[in-house]
Amino acid sequence: MSDRPLTVVIVDDHSIFRSGLRSELDSGIEVLGEAGDVEEAIRVIGETRPQVVLLDVHLPGGTGGGGADVIAGSVSTAPATRFLALSVSDAAEDVVRVIRAGARGYITKSSSGAEVAEAARRVDDGDAVFSPRLAGFVLDAFGAVTGETAESVDELDRLSAREQEVMRLIARGYAYKEVATELFISVKTVETHVSSVLRKLQLSSRHELAAWALQRKLL
Structure with missing residues (x-):
């Protein structure tokens, strides 16, 4: 040394x-x-x-x-x-x-x-x-265990930390205004993050997002 x-x-x-x-x-x-x-x-x-x-x-x-x-x-x-x-x-x-x-x-x-x-x-x-x-x-995450866990991590990696926060709240049924209050951001910013999350995960609605998160035990 x-x-x-x-x-x-x-x-x-x-x-x-x-x-x-x-x-x-x-x-x-x-x-x-x-x-x-x-x-x-x-x-x-x-x-x-x-x-x-x-x-x-x-x-x-x-x-x-x-x-x-x-x-x-x-x-x-x-x-x-x-x-x-x-x-x-x-x-x-x-x-x-x-x-x-x-x-x-x-x-x-x-x-x-x-x-x-x-x-x-x-x-x-x-x-x-x-x-x-x-x-x-x-x-x-790095291959010792394959399957749904690794797949879910790969999908989560597409989202920024803030997008993941918004995703979880929306998937739990929070309204945009409630998400904005919870995270101290504007409703417009929430809308932008939700659009980005749906695009990155190739989903079309918040209902699909809720089902996606529930299936992967992210809630």
Whole structure:
């Protein structure tokens, strides 16, 4: 192992979490920068080119893909950088999306500073690192288990994180106005997302969408 510190950038939309994580990382980790949204993250990563990015999955900005947008936007400016996802979410679709985007690992935010540092070092060494209860999602999605689970994940991958939120609410019977209130967006934006969801999933109505989601146990 090199005596030089491992260089990282912390990407999370909560400054308190960023500060707390920074303070818990050991002296062998050098934090080159921080970012709180997709655009800022891409800029900071391109400027600093860290060895590893500690990346939140859900971030404002970009196209709604969160951490996946950051990875896609950093490929050209920081091709050698590796990404370790940190999230409160252990939802299968979140895990699979960011791994398919190129992250080398995914651990939950309940991990200690020492665990994050160890995971970052392993990712830098080329290992794939996952919290134990997340490993099954990855195996299912990447071919260890075939069939409906993998197919459903493939279909979900067509939708942005926001489109998935809208899809679930509409499929549960929420009116457009109720979805807008729930997600703090305009009714017009809800209509736009629903149209996009129906187009991507090749469905013709919200009733078909409800049946699609129910069949795949997404509600």
